[in-house]
Amino acid sequence: MTAVKVSTKINGDAVDFVCEPDETLLDVLRNRLGLTGAKEGCSTGDCGACSVTIDGRLTCSCLVLGAEAEGHDIGTIEGMAKGEKLHPLQKKFLEHAALQCGICTPGFLVAAKALLDHNPRPTETEVRFALAGNLCRCTGYDKIVRAVMDTAAEMRRA
Amino acid sequence: MAKVIIWSSLKSHTGGEANLEIAAANVKDLLARLGETYPGLQPQLQRGVSVSIDGVIFRDGWLQPLKPDSEVVLLPRMVGG
């Protein structure tokens, strides 16, 4: 197969890479660009561990081809903190102990940020359904939901 | 003599008796004597056992001392997840 050259933006930075036509965006992020924050949990779009945003829209990067990133803005977990400043979601996840093993955490943070960017006053039900595409096996979701609700409240106060 | 209680399905190796009395200073001795006295128990002992001594479970711990009136319960070797 002939390799494809792709020009894209990742977390605001211009990035060029070369990939096979059948490589997923997840493969590219992890294996070519060293951005291992997105995880492969299932490769069929069922677990959300590979969550990224494409032009602000929440997407499973295992369901997108690397070549499809051409000309778009990709957002990954690595871009969530601004230098030393954690995003409020990241802070709240830690305060609420909303992670145990941590493998699903990048996906949840990307998904929760995508939710709050579009809906700053979600109800508990809206949070639960917005995050239904992200699987967690450790926490039972309780502390994750509390962290997101608390973040939304704090961001509204700010 | 320590009182040793084995589980019911091992009774066929001890002539039908679940409550045994074995003289032993520690668990290692106890298990060795059990195996000598009742050779039919040896395969299970080799597969692994845990013991409880007076209500406290020891998963391994061959050198745990036994009092003259200790009650020892033999258990399958503990596994967790």
Add this chain to the structure above:
Amino acid sequence: MPLDNTESQTRKFKVVGTRPIRPDGIDKVTGRARFGADAVAPGMLIGRILRSPHAHAKIKSIDASKALKLEGVKAVVTRDDFPDKTDGDAALYDVLYNVMAREKALYEGHAVAAVAATSASVARQALKLIKVDYEVLPHVTDVDEAMKPSAPVLHAKIFTDGVEPKPKKASNVVRRYEFGHGDVDAGFKKADVIVEQSFKTEATHQGYIEPHACLANVGTDGQGELWVCTQGHFMVRDTCARLLGMDMSKLRVTASEIGGGFGGKTTVFIEPVALALSRKANRPVKVVMSRDEVFKATGPTSSSSIDVKIGCTRDGRIVAGDATLRYQGGAFAGSPVEFGAMTAFAQYDLDNVRAIGYDVVCNRPKQAAYRAPGAPMANFAIESVIEELAHKVGMEPIDFRIKNAAREGTKSSYGPVYGPIGLLATLQKAREHPHFRAPLGKNQGRGMACGFWFNFGGQSCVTLNIGVDGTVGVVTGSPDIGGSRASMCLMTAEELGIPYEKVRSVVTDTGSLGYNDVTDGSRTTFATGMACILAARDAIKKLCARAAQIWGIPEDAVTWDAGFAKPAGGNAGNFPPMSLKEIAAQAASTGGPIAGHHEYSADGAGVSFATHICDSEVDPETGFTKILRYTVLQDAGKAVHPSYVEGQFQGGAVQGIGWALNEEYIYGKDGRLQNAGFLDYRIPVCSDLPMIDTVILEIPNPGHPYGVRGVGETSIVPPLAAVANSVSAAVGVRMCETPISPPKLLAALDRKSGMKKAAE
């Protein structure tokens, strides 16, 4: 090690019991933490495994010649590369056979060969070029079917142990266990009410989000390194070294961060294969499982078939309990049926009790531990019957359980007499809990269950190093699966009397510390935590000795108090207290580095009891069950970091809810797994659940200096029955099979209304 720690009852803790941020937190919320699949090495090859498409087949030959000729393929391994070095260890031989099939493929997904190639795509192509000549054999996947005399036999060497007379024919029944005491037949004669019921549970998977992954690097000098996500890297080292004929000290295993285990990562699957490929190719080899492979070829739980009979008197006192449990452990011996049999009645005070267990093999993947192995299925059966009995004698289920609850001094159903335990406390606390008084509407019902797990101690090593700036490094060998590093730092800080922020906990590799048992059995906060405390006390002895030398007074004239060395009394001398930092700053010139150690096999773990209350609502049109409210009350002994204790309660409960309502292994007639992905193997998602309320009780365990009991496993034990009991209360059908999925519940509801119509 004295098992009489009464200080835990009276001590006022400074940092233990608080909720600080975990030390690995920043790494985990920024994507910086490195898990199993996140490592790379220069010159790395990708390894992939060829797996049997058949549930049961003789492997007549394997021809990899075409694969080896493919450009980019650097090594191929098969059973020929795994000579038997198990030296008569039957359990290890089964691990070897499971890691790479030998004479037969025993389940769909059984590893048959593996390749290492320069890319994943070349590796995939290479697998297609390996020719395996299979002779397909009849298969069996159901536990009751596998026990029948007509069932296809997996292993010619299995003759049922524990039955008289000894069988002459090989079968799939490995062993019969029996536990209990008293005389159940005599007991039943005294019963006014008897309930007899049979139950079935289907196999479930631990469902960790991170597939198994490792990176192996073996050199021509026979020295190897392995990066792997595991619950026990020392176990990985020892097992792989033995299987591959390496010296253990020549294999250094590093535990990556681990994305969930729950018992499923307490053994090896791909690791010996990755090492063998690396050794053959003389290059690093990375092997990562796909989700499909995880479901088909790692270690799900047993499926079970259970018969229960319990009798009680009119006033609600149980007079006899009898259970027969049949568990299949996949293609090799070792289902956890004995733990099912031991825990089935553990929560009750019984004069007459018997639990019989059968360990059965069948053509499914070799089971691995899953959080309180064997207990949830047994608890489902017994606690469902208990609820029925309570209703039959007109008692509230909680009062029935309180009346029969095991307590200190009770002879347990599995043999030992209980010391102080928290069952009654959780039941009484549950009884007072507002959840019990919450109103219920139409098609809504409340159920409860109580459950138990032993917990145990095991081997842990801790080295505690004091930096010259007074900060402390705690080196452990227990992979952090749920936030344990925070607890290690809390206990160390508490003991030394320094702030939590001054302690850093590191999980080190197998070359740097003595042997540590796997992170299982709810043992880490108990055993590794206790080792931290004892290592801190060891360091304190040395710090006091230094202070004594600096002051020129005898060692025993110095005590440690809240982070300071102090003269023991007026006679010792009038020296101002010296802080840990001040002593450490002088280390180089007063004898060298100051460190504390502890290496041991911990015992004295305390059992953990729990009571769960579940409210659910059933939609009679669809059979869909919605969990409305769920409360976990569990005894933690002492909650070192309460947020992570709550997390264990909640996580285990939700796994149990998934097991009760949705999760199952579905096999086709061809013996192949039909739902090997997260779409159709449906674990609970965020929108399925309400908040999971938790109540932590603290009945100190005398076997730990702070009273800690393990908590991680007990929480998965009661939910199956709690959910089934709430469904029964909601719509009046007793579901005796898990999962209680919509099609099954709807069918039961239709049968019930059909019977009503017939009766009318």
